[in-house]
Amino acid sequence: MKKLPGKTVERLSKYRRALLYSFKSGKEHIFSHELAELLHITPVQVRRDLMLIGYTGTLRKGYDIKELIDRIAIILDTEIGQKVAVVGLGNLGRAFIRYFAGKRTKLSIVAAFDANPDKVDTVYEGVPCYEVNRIAEIILREQISIAILTVPVNETTDIANELIKSGIKGILNYTSRSINVPQDVFLEEYDMVTSLEKVAYFAKQ
Amino acid sequence: MKKLPGKTVERLSKYRRALLYSFKSGKEHIFSHELAELLHITPVQVRRDLMLIGYTGTLRKGYDIKELIDRIAIILDTEIGQKVAVVGLGNLGRAFIRYFAGKRTKLSIVAAFDANPDKVDTVYEGVPCYEVNRIAEIILREQISIAILTVPVNETTDIANELIKSGIKGILNYTSRSINVPQDVFLEEYDMVTSLEKVAYFAKQ
């Protein structure tokens, strides 16, 4: 399928979670305005997104929740799943691991890396922590395709290059240092401090 | 001054950090292409942003780093500073507190809240943790205007409403449940799981 807009992909992820929640509570069909309300967006936005993935509802009942969940899974997931590594086992890295622990999704965190010897060779929520110099080895062995980068800022560039050399396909960079990636590596950067400063700016006066 | 575009505000935050870093290493002037390189954006973008805040460089030396830092501070900061609360002292909340601990900026985290009795009345990195039912009281007493929301998903809505009732001006919501705010409250939402799923989507094939 043709690549979808990034924002649509983000919403699909959110739709799915909302739908799973509704489905668990026994609901079988949902209207665009109901789904929209859960995400605080407009019904038109919902219908437009679903149009893009070619899913079509029924006029009187809206969308079949189970079908739609499956449809989104076809778009977002891969058959065999994707493996993820957390690089930097600080508070942020642990937050990620905790969230995914025990959830059986197609995304699984299978390794963590840290420079601190106290953390190396421990297991956090089922995820083993390796020494950072083993990145290439473990990524290859475990077939990891995605890395979450939560290391201290001055290590960012080196670690990022190591990840790229190791054949990673996607990086989620939470450090405040922007990184460079080749065209075939997808990069998403998010800076918590910047977000807070943005909120502060718009919250004043 | 007229409100700036959100994206420009975000970049101003990043410019400032890069500039502070350059200034510390002894640099006094910087060209748009140098600043651009640090953030991995284009020089045009830099100049356009600086045009919007009305700062003008010199033709041969580029921008005066110190002056520019001060100029950005006028835009982003307030005279007396803004106080921030972290609601939910989990891994994510601690990550935020740690980052700001000891940094003397105009944004200071002055309170944390948590429902867990083991955490209440402890101090993390200099930030006292209060029971969640004291939100209104502490926000008023400490004149807190910004809240970072990192509570478990099912508590999100109630806590958000409590914050709004208490007169908060900006909320940074990291839970996966979207919230509703009145017009005069600025809301920024970020969902780490969605971001990871987005990276996974674009990283496949």
Added chain:
DNA sequence: ATAACATTGTTATTTGCATAACAGGTAGAA
């Protein structure tokens, strides 16, 4: 002196995305 160059500041164009408008269709009521 003047041409070539490097850099800033501004205007114009393009792009991606959200919003709005509307066309189509089915169930139920009158």
Added chain:
DNA sequence: TTCTACCTGTTATGCAAATAACAATGTTAT
């Protein structure tokens, strides 16, 4: 039946932001 109400799906418009194009200006080299 026929009308109304209420959905969905699609096309059209508007908006914000990024990119591109270009005008202005001072510096250096010839």
